[in-house]
Amino acid sequence: xxxxxxxxxxxxxxxxxPGFRRMLLVSFxxxxxxxxxxxxxxxxxxDPVKPPVYRVNLVNKPVKKPQAGRPEAAPVxxxxxKKVVPPKxxxxxxxxxxxxxxxxTVKAKPKPASKPxxxxxxxxxxxxxxxxxxxxxxxxxxxxxxxxxxKKRAEQERKDHLDALRAAVAAESQQVKSPVADxxxxxxxxxxxxxxxxxxxxxxxxxxxxxxxxxxxxxTRQLEAVVLLVYSAEGKLRHYRFEEKSxxxxxxxxxxxxxxxxxxxxxxLQEQTDFTxxxxxxxxxxxx
Amino acid sequence: xxxxxAILAAAVLYFFYAGSAAAVRIEISAPGxxxxxxxxxxxxPMGAVQAGVAEEFQQVLENDLDLSGLFDLVxxxxxxxxxxxxxxxxxxxDFGQWRMLGAEVLIKGGYRFExxxxxxxxxxxxxxxxxxxxxxxxxxxxxxxxxxxHTFADQILLSLTGESGPxxxxxxYISKRTGRKELYLMDVDGHQRLRLTDHRSIVLNPxxxxxxxxxxxxxxxxxxxxxxxKEIYTGRESRLSLKPGLNIGGRYSPDxxxxxxTLSKDKNSELYLLGTDGTIHRRLTNHYGIDVDPSWSPDGxxxxxxxxxxGNPNIxxxxxxxxxxxxxxxxGKYNATPAWSPKGKRIxxxxxxxxxxNLFSIRSDGSDERQLTFGPGSxxxxxxxxxxxxxxxxxDRGGEKSIWIMRADxxxxxxxxxxxxxxxxxxxxxxx
Amino acid sequence: MMPxxxxxxxxxxxxxxxxxxxGCAKKPLTEEPLVxxxxxxxxxxxxxxxVIEEQPVDEAAAEAARIAAAEAAANKAVSGxxxxxxxxxxxxxxxxxxQQLARNASLLKAAPTINVQIEGHCDERGSDEYNLALGEKRxxxxxxxxxxxxxxxxxxxxxxxxxxxxxxxxxxEAAWAKNRRAEFNARR
Numbered sequence: 027x028x029x030x031x032x033x034x035x036x037x038x039x040x041x042x043x044p045g046f047r048r049m050l051l052v053s054f055x056x057x058x059x060x061x062x063x064x065x066x067x068x069x070x071x072x073d074p075v076k077p078p079v080y081r082v083n084l085v086n087k088p089v090k091k092p093q094a095g096r097p098e099a100a101p102v103x104x105x106x107x108k109k110v111v112p113p114k115x116x117x118x119x120x121x122x123x124x125x126x127x128x129x130x131t132v133k134a135k136p137k138p139a140s141k142p143x144x145x146x147x148x149x150x151x152x153x154x155x156x157x158x159x160x161x162x163x164x165x166x167x168x169x170x171x172x173x174x175x176x177k178k179r180a181e182q183e184r185k186d187h188l189d190a191l192r193a194a195v196a197a198e199s200q201q202v203k204s205p206v207a208d209x210x211x212x213x214x215x216x217x218x219x220x221x222x223x224x225x226x227x228x229x230x231x232x233x234x235x236x237x238x239x240x241x242x243x244x245x246t247r248q249l250e251a252v253v254l255l256v257y258s259a260e261g262k263l264r265h266y267r268f269e270e271k272s273x274x275x276x277x278x279x280x281x282x283x284x285x286x287x288x289x290x291x292x293x294x295l296q297e298q299t300d301f302t303x304x305x306x307x308x309x310x311x312x313x314x
Numbered sequence: 315x316x317x318x319x320a321i322l323a324a325a326v327l328y329f330f331y332a333g334s335a336a337a338v339r340i341e342i343s344a345p346g347x348x349x350x351x352x353x354x355x356x357x358x359p360m361g362a363v364q365a366g367v368a369e370e371f372q373q374v375l376e377n378d379l380d381l382s383g384l385f386d387l388v389x390x391x392x393x394x395x396x397x398x399x400x401x402x403x404x405x406x407x408d409f410g411q412w413r414m415l416g417a418e419v420l421i422k423g424g425y426r427f428e429x430x431x432x433x434x435x436x437x438x439x440x441x442x443x444x445x446x447x448x449x450x451x452x453x454x455x456x457x458x459x460x461x462x463x464h465t466f467a468d469q470i471l472l473s474l475t476g477e478s479g480p481x482x483x484x485x486x487y488i489s490k491r492t493g494r495k496e497l498y499l500m501d502v503d504g505h506q507r508l509r510l511t512d513h514r515s516i517v518l519n520p521x522x523x524x525x526x527x528x529x530x531x532x533x534x535x536x537x538x539x540x541x542x543x544k545e546i547y548t549g550r551e552s553r554l555s556l557k558p559g560l561n562i563g564g565r566y567s568p569d570x571x572x573x574x575x576t577l578s579k580d581k582n583s584e585l586y587l588l589g590t591d592g593t594i595h596r597r598l599t600n601h602y603g604i605d606v607d608p609s610w611s612p613d614g615x616x617x618x619x620x621x622x623x624x625g626n627p628n629i630x631x632x633x634x635x636x637x638x639x640x641x642x643x644x645x646g647k648y649n650a651t652p653a654w655s656p657k658g659k660r661i662x663x664x665x666x667x668x669x670x671x672n673l674f675s676i677r678s679d680g681s682d683e684r685q686l687t688f689g690p691g692s693x694x695x696x697x698x699x700x701x702x703x704x705x706x707x708x709x710d711r712g713g714e715k716s717i718w719i720m721r722a723d724x725x726x727x728x729x730x731x732x733x734x735x736x737x738x739x740x741x742x743x744x745x746x
Numbered sequence: 747m748m749p750x751x752x753x754x755x756x757x758x759x760x761x762x763x764x765x766x767x768x769g770c771a772k773k774p775l776t777e778e779p780l781v782x783x784x785x786x787x788x789x790x791x792x793x794x795x796x797v798i799e800e801q802p803v804d805e806a807a808a809e810a811a812r813i814a815a816a817e818a819a820a821n822k823a824v825s826g827x828x829x830x831x832x833x834x835x836x837x838x839x840x841x842x843x844x845q846q847l848a849r850n851a852s853l854l855k856a857a858p859t860i861n862v863q864i865e866g867h868c869d870e871r872g873s874d875e876y877n878l879a880l881g882e883k884r885x886x887x888x889x890x891x892x893x894x895x896x897x898x899x900x901x902x903x904x905x906x907x908x909x910x911x912x913x914x915x916x917x918x919e920a921a922w923a924k925n926r927r928a929e930f931n932a933r934r
Binding site for chain 2 (some may be wrong): 028118127201225226229230233235236237238239241242243244247254258273274275279280282283284286287299301302303304307308309310311
């Protein structure tokens with residue numbers, strides 16, 4: 027067995043050229059070099075895909091693996107429903123009131139629809155002491171008045187409910203602007219299971235809000251700088267370093283101010299995290 | 315084989331390291347706000363109080379900085395204790411207070427008035443990085459308060475944009491205040507007016523020398539529209555060009571050594587280059603159409619001008635070396651008064667639509683035309699500030715002709731001339 | 747023989763000629779004195795006193811009359827030289843302008859002592875510099891037309907005021923039309 031294997035091996039070797047093994051090794055090493063080179067700064071990488079444009083609500087907790095949801099949904103959504111739910115049930119009730127005027131003839135119906143109740147009160151008096159037919163008419167009138175009053179009351183109730191609802195909605199809109207009711211807090215593209223917004227989006231939004239720079243300060247838009255920010259698990263800036271300066275002092279000092287204003291993210295992160303932040307002016311609003 | 319194993323191990327280690335330490339990449343492609351919150355505290359007396367100094371200084375500085383469009387002024391009502399303290403060193407300032415008010419930049423200062431001498435100390439601080447951005451001490455008289463404020467405003471722009479502002483400069487213009495058109499001078503904010511000529515004739519279209527305190531203009535003083543030169547401080551005046559016919563639209567070259575103007579001595583208006591001694595250096599155009607309104611490119615190699623050689627008045631550009639002429643504007647039926655930005659990129663001009671002019675801006679290669687002014691009234695005679703940040707122009711609206719100033723993008727327009735002056739034809743000096 | 751023959755022929759021809767001449771002269775003889783004598787007498791009587799009486803006065807009075815006539819022509823020219831109008835952004839003479847220029851030319855020719863400066867003007871629309879050039883073109887077009895109508899070129903000068911001196915400062919089509927003009931400024 028051994029001898030036959032060796033023989034075959036020797037046969038194979040004789041088929042290949044003498045330097046084949048070395049060549050194979052060199053080829054392997056060269057291939058290995060490619061991914062290594064890819065991770066060096068000399069290898070130009072495409073900018074990270076920009077997330078869709080939306081404002082991240084900074085009251086949400088930043089998490090690593092957000093669940094599917096909306097970043098603008100508020101974590102405090104439990105409170106408003108409590109206030110809203112009881113009035114929601116009531117507005118349905120006023121509807122059963124109209125059936126009351128049913129005993130009255132169908133002809134009478136259109137009249138109470140209008141509101142001239144004070145006029146109708148004065149008119150029946152002179153006609154009351156005449157005949158049964160007129161008495162019937164008076165009864166009808168009274169009935170009508172009653173239904174009208176009931177309707178009025180119902181309407182008032184409904185109005186109050188509406189006002190309450192509006193107030194609730196207003197209160198809610200101040201807190202959240204999600205177009206979807208009861209939207210879970212998360213990220214549009216979220217695939218995880220944690221309640222909170224994407225950590226990356228959160229940090230991006232936070233630093234963006236701190237960065238102030240006027241279009242009148244710069245003569246060019248072709249500026250970019252890269253900064254490494256290290257945040258502790260408590261959301262505190264532990265360390266920052268300019269990886270790449272733009273070379274424009276005005277631009278760079280505006281970044282420094284933004285970084286100094288972002289020393290505290292206001293929310294804890296799940297662990298210490300390094301952020302490589304690329305600052306540029308690609309989407310800066312501009313007039314000539 | 316050992317070597318191979320070692321390399322493999324290193325590669326695995328590298329990927330492991332790179333994978334675990336890979337920072338989260340974030341791109342921020344625009345600042346959250348494009349305006350800088352600025353707090354201007356009022357000047358504090360460093361000795362006896364001199365009425366009016368702090369107020370006048372504040373008014374001039376605020377006006378200049380507001381025009382710059384860079385700032386959002388923090389409401390002084392909200393100022394806390396530090397605003398009342400004269401802190402001329404960054405270690406003395408309570409930056410925390412200012413940070414709380416949202417300010418990013420802070421101006422503090424004080425003045426002393428002794429024996430007719432006014433000393434103003436001024437500081438510009440970066441609230442966030444808690445450092446001094448620029449500090450200046452100005453010494454002058456009480457009459458210099460406005461000038462000190464303008465100069466410090468220029469200094470602030472230098473510090474926050476890398477280029478000085480144009481506030482300490484002058485505007486020359488034509489006014490009919492006396493009933494006749496005469497040449498006047500004023501500050502960039504419309505103050506300190508001064509009449510320079512007493513021709514009692516018609517004075518037109520001034521231009522500043524870029525290098526000397528000197529103006530050129532056209533006047534009918536001797537009957538013919540001749541080109542005059544006037545030294546501002548000595549008042550000395552002479553005729554630079556008195557050829558028969560028009561001697562109009564004189565514009566100094568960027569180096570101040572030549573003057574481009576329109577002469578009609580050939581029985582037709584043509585552009586010429588003149589030496590500062592009045593001798594003709596070169597004829598630039600040769601066409602039976604009207605050629606007027608020269609405006610130099612900042613490199614001094616080309617001149618934009620108005621010509622009706624293709625029918626309607628339009629803007630053309632002539633190379634002063636090859637004399638090659640290229641058309642710049644095609645849209646509109648009547649384009650005139652080009653003004654080439656000192657930065658070189660854009661040319662502003664006035665377009666007549668109906669009976670009113672509006673200002674437009676176009677790249678010097680003819681692309682990217684934009685309308686800058688809208689609304690009623692005719693806007694004419696645009697000229698650039700020496701730094702290319704602002705434009706000045708005359709507005710004819712409701713029977714009143716006034717001078718206005720705005721940012722180069724058309725925002726922030728405001729009137730600077732006073733009522734009833736019939737003021738036109740502004741020209742902006744170099745930094746004084 | 748030849749001379750004799752010639753002589754007789756000459757004599758005969760002369761005789762015939764005299765007969766003819768006599769026949770022709772006979773008819774006007776009767777009329778001549780009647781027609782010619784009376785008018786000649788009258789003419790002499792009328793002319794002589796007129797000439798004798800006027801001649802000494804002519805040296806001064808005729809001169810004065812000529813001056814008066816020239817003065818009148820000059821005055822007529824000064825007041826009669828009417829301005830002409832142009833279309834927007836145009837310096838081409840309109841038909842109305844040509845008619846007025848023909849009248850102006852004859853006034854100028856009748857008053858040779860008068861020189862004229864033509865002022866070119868524009869309406870306020872358009873750039874000031876362009877309008878100065880346009881005003882000059884208007885003045886020039888006017889001048890060359892006058893010269894073509896026989897006015898001596900040395901008598902006509904031009905100047906442009908662009909939009910600086912409007913006749914009517916209003917911002918209406920009517921005002922603008924009035925301001926787009928060439929004025930004739932007569933100078934003695």
